[in-house]
Amino acid sequence: MQYTLSILVENQAGVLSKISGLFSRRGFNIDSLAVGVTNTPNVSRITIVANGDEYVVEQLEKQLNKLIPVIKVKRLTEGEFISRELILIKVHCAAAKRAEIIKTAEIMQAKIVDVASSCVTVEYCECASRVNTLIDLLKPYGIREIVRTGTVAIDRGTASVSV
Amino acid sequence: MISGAEIMVKCLEAEGVSVVFGYPGATICPFYDKIYDSSMKDVLVRQEQNAAHAASGYARCSGRPGVCVATSGPGATNLITGIATAYMDSIPMVAITGQVRSDLLGRDVFQEADITGACEPFVKHSYLVSKTEDLPRIFKEAFHIASTGRQGPVLIDIPMDIQTNEIEEFVYPDSVNIIGYKPNTKGHAVQVKRAVEAIKKSKRPLIVSGGGVLSSGVKPKFQNFAIKTRIPVISTMMGIGVMPSDNELYLGMLGTHGKAVANRVLHEADLVIVCGARLGDRAVAAPDQMSNNTTVIHIDIDPAEIGKNVKTEIPIVGDMRNVLKMLAENIGDYTVPEQWQQTVNAWKKDLYKTPPVFDGFVEPRTLMSHLSAMFRSKAILVADVGQNQIWCANNFRIREGRFLTTGGMGTMGYSIPAAVGAKFARPDRDVIAVCGDGSFQMGMNELATIAGNNLNIKIIIMKNTRLGMVRELQDKNYGGRHSATILQGDPDFLGIARAYGIDCAQASSNDEAESIIKGIVNSDKPFILVCNVYPDTPSI
Numbered sequence: 001m002q003y004t005l006s007i008l009v010e011n012q013a014g015v016l017s018k019i020s021g022l023f024s025r026r027g028f029n030i031d032s033l034a035v036g037v038t039n040t041p042n043v044s045r046i047t048i049v050a051n052g053d054e055y056v057v058e059q060l061e062k063q064l065n066k067l068i069p070v071i072k073v074k075r076l077t078e079g080e081f082i083s084r085e086l087i088l089i090k091v092h093c094a095a096a097k098r099a100e101i102i103k104t105a106e107i108m109q110a111k112i113v114d115v116a117s118s119c120v121t122v123e124y125c126e127c128a129s130r131v132n133t134l135i136d137l138l139k140p141y142g143i144r145e146i147v148r149t150g151t152v153a154i155d156r157g158t159a160s161v162s163v
Numbered sequence: 164m165i166s167g168a169e170i171m172v173k174c175l176e177a178e179g180v181s182v183v184f185g186y187p188g189a190t191i192c193p194f195y196d197k198i199y200d201s202s203m204k205d206v207l208v209r210q211e212q213n214a215a216h217a218a219s220g221y222a223r224c225s226g227r228p229g230v231c232v233a234t235s236g237p238g239a240t241n242l243i244t245g246i247a248t249a250y251m252d253s254i255p256m257v258a259i260t261g262q263v264r265s266d267l268l269g270r271d272v273f274q275e276a277d278i279t280g281a282c283e284p285f286v287k288h289s290y291l292v293s294k295t296e297d298l299p300r301i302f303k304e305a306f307h308i309a310s311t312g313r314q315g316p317v318l319i320d321i322p323m324d325i326q327t328n329e330i331e332e333f334v335y336p337d338s339v340n341i342i343g344y345k346p347n348t349k350g351h352a353v354q355v356k357r358a359v360e361a362i363k364k365s366k367r368p369l370i371v372s373g374g375g376v377l378s379s380g381v382k383p384k385f386q387n388f389a390i391k392t393r394i395p396v397i398s399t400m401m402g403i404g405v406m407p408s409d410n411e412l413y414l415g416m417l418g419t420h421g422k423a424v425a426n427r428v429l430h431e432a433d434l435v436i437v438c439g440a441r442l443g444d445r446a447v448a449a450p451d452q453m454s455n456n457t458t459v460i461h462i463d464i465d466p467a468e469i470g471k472n473v474k475t476e477i478p479i480v481g482d483m484r485n486v487l488k489m490l491a492e493n494i495g496d497y498t499v500p501e502q503w504q505q506t507v508n509a510w511k512k513d514l515y516k517t518p519p520v521f522d523g524f525v526e527p528r529t530l531m532s533h534l535s536a537m538f539r540s541k542a543i544l545v546a547d548v549g550q551n552q553i554w555c556a557n558n559f560r561i562r563e564g565r566f567l568t569t570g571g572m573g574t575m576g577y578s579i580p581a582a583v584g585a586k587f588a589r590p591d592r593d594v595i596a597v598c599g600d601g602s603f604q605m606g607m608n609e610l611a612t613i614a615g616n617n618l619n620i621k622i623i624i625m626k627n628t629r630l631g632m633v634r635e636l637q638d639k640n641y642g643g644r645h646s647a648t649i650l651q652g653d654p655d656f657l658g659i660a661r662a663y664g665i666d667c668a669q670a671s672s673n674d675e676a677e678s679i680i681k682g683i684v685n686s687d688k689p690f691i692l693v694c695n696v697y698p699d700t701p702s703i
Contacts, residue, residue, distance in 0.1 A: 062467035071343040
């Protein structure tokens with residue numbers, strides 16, 4: 001089961017290592033982790049996407065809550081949040097294939113942000129599953145490099161995770 | 164103007180700390196220099212790990228966080244095992260380490276170690292101080308975090324320049340406000356009502372007491388609750404002493420090394436009230452030890468413990484003190500069904516068996532069962548780790564005193580330094596440390612601390628020239644191949660005691676051992692008794 005955790009933390013030195021250390025120490029795997037400051041000064045928000053059964057997620061939430069700099073932990077409910085990931089893909093691109101790749105990017109609503117003689121760089125910001133679709137579509141041309149930010153997520157509607 | 168080191172001392176004084184256990188070094192010298200002028204007692208241990216164990220013994224007997232101090236680098240890394248022990252055993256502790264100058268951090272200078280990084284899995288929280296101004300807030304927070312919620316060790320790592328820098332004035336904060344740390348102590352009223360309903364409905368209820376009952380300081384209230392409701396009690400290793408051993412409701416320690424009676428009652432019970440225990444693998448090794456139909460009520464201050472090891476129907480997060488009060492108020496005049504009381508009473512008769520005696524040796528289980536009566540009723544017994552721990556846990560008859568051991572971490576060498584801490588906390592009480600010849604050799608450097616401070620601690624060494632517990636494991640699971648478990652080169656322990664100026668004797672029978680002990684209980688000096696134990700004596 002894949003789940004998304006939204007964690008508010010105090011902006012202190014070492015907080016990220018405390019959290020990532022907790023995962024590795026207890027044998028839990030992280031699929032992606034994204035961190036950035038929030039609208040409250042000194043509070044950062046960490047979004048973690050990970051895999052595990054119900055027991056693992058529950059333990060994880062409780063163990064995260066025990067860390068002193070952790071202010072709040074929320075498991076986002078499937079289907080009730082919006083998630084996005086930014087990805088930059090450098091694709092091998094002979095001149096003859098350029099139009100084809102541009103067309104694919106257009107269909108997916110991705111942007112071409114850089115062009116060189118033998119490659120193009122595509123920028124895409126979407127939920128993880130659409131990001132994976134784009135990667136699959138571009139694979140046949142030869143992907144040289146991928147950079148992903150990790151997923152960030154926010155509740156739909158009026159629900160929120162705040163201090 | 165006031166220096167960081169002076170502030171550290173003032174913070175400790177403001178927290179009511181009267182004794183610190185430690186070992187100095189260059190980077191903690193500014194602090195030691197200021198201790199020199201203070202009313203605080205600094206106890207010089209002989210290895211940093213023992214400073215943490217002593218702080219643990221002190222904390223458990225005083226009910227306040229123990230304080231240990233070490234220098235940077237090896238001093239700090241030596242502390243780790245002691246800190247980890249306190250973490251697993253949920254003991255309130257503040258560990259202070261010196262660190263190299265802030266501007267040298269990360270440059271691998273002499274005696275530099277990333278101790279906050281190294282200790283991360285073993286502390287409740289840690290600080291690497293970056294400004295002298297932050298010291299009062301950090302000390303206030305550290306003592307608060309260590310002593311509230313689920314207690315545990317907090318590490319404060321203080322670079323040397325932070326200790327020597329001066330600031331305008333010292334103001335100790337009145338309160339703390341840590342946004343992410345607000346432990347729930349209250350206990351949920353609805354859950355308590357559900358628990359009481361379940362207890363009233365059950366035919367065979369049982370209480371499992373853990374260390375949490377002792378750390379919340381509610382032993383008398385807990386005993387009242389059990390006695391009033393007549394619910395039988397078993398305990399985890401950390402919970403030993405919650406009930407007097409000879410109370411008719413008490414059926415001993417559970418688990419792989421526990422009493423058969425305790426495990427039997429756990430299996431037969433239809434409702435188990437777990438009080439401040441995490442039920443680790445040594446307590447409930449196989450989930451089928453408990454019947455599938457058993458209703459579990461789990462009371463714990465740490466929500467992460469509930470449902471972690473045992474499936475729980477009624478979770479109650481809160482401090483035992485509050486939850487027990489609520490339970491007592493709600494349960495009214497309830498007492499357990501007559502039939503269950505009779506069953507349990509009948510089993511209680513099987514609790515203690517007389518083990519066979521081997522000529523020319525002390526039978527350690529028999530000695531343990533007689534030991535309590537020879538000392539005053541509030542005696543503190545500190546058991547080390549190994550067979551000696553099990554002999555003590557299962558046979559020492561606690562009256563009004565304490566049983567200290569490391570049930571969580573199981574750190575060999577704990578008993579002697581922890582006894583030092585216990586004695587500093589309770590100089591008025593008899594303090595006895597029991598260890599094996601293996602564990603004694605891990606803690607014996609503290610004989611100097613005992614001798615130097617003339618601490619009235621009685622040490623009993625169970626000498627079987629074996630690492631008995633591992634030897635037993637090898638006999639059971641490894642075809643009796645005693646790999647590295649025969650203690651060759653054991654020293655003359657009496658000679659060692661004499662070298663430290665500590666009185667000593669040895670015994671080769673229980674009569675001899677008991678007559679020696681009777682002769683020394685009233686002395687105010689330390690004593691070491693070496694008991695020759697038959698090498699194949701089993702743990703249980």
